[in-house]
């Protein structure tokens with residue numbers, strides 16, 4: 001019986017966390033980026049419709065998904081075993097490693113993670129970058145957690161923070177338009193997926209098939225070209 005209720009069932013509300021260029025940013029009040037375009041293209045391949053985007057802090061996305069305020073996360077979110085204990089993911093749509101950012105022309109000389117020992121290091125709350133600092137460096141660094149990487153990058157530019165651990169493509173982007181530079185990159189082999197609630201197999205399969213479809217149609221390459229120019 002195709003009532004309005006059935007139509008509502010087909011609407012999935014997306015959530016993201018701007019400030020993570022070029023995947024999701026708010027430019028002059030408009031939400032744009034690779035993940036925004038990609039999810040819109042992917043959902044267009046399915047029987048679902050996208051609702052209005054919710055913009056949250058990265059750390060708030062998973063709780064918002066679990067409590068039903070949003071239905072899908074598109075936020076360059078790495079598929080991890082820990083996250084898969086409570087949420088599920090589509091097939092991967094992007095691969096990334098991590099970088100360490102420092103102030104351009106500043107005093108910090110670093111070529112590997114151990115070189116950050118004794119320094120003030122930051123990352124965005126709830127990210128894999130934060131997890132790496134915690135696991136690899138622990139108490140050896142003076143760690144600060146930021147709600148958003150943009151705030152951490154601003155501290156780096158001011159010289160009030162020594163280094164940031166951040167996804168490599170995003171580090172490259174900040175290095176391109178702010179007074180920060182990539183000190184070094186290290187391999188983590190992370191893969192981004194669209195996150196959904198566990199047990200939502202229909203949405204999960206639709207998103208995974210949608211990703212495959214936009215890869216085959218050439219749309220994925222067009223979106224990559226637009227945001228990465230490659």
Ligand code: GLN
Nearest residue numbers: 020075076077078127128
């Ligand atoms: N890929 C990283 C993670 O999943 C960072 C994502 C982000 O900050 N938007 O934790």
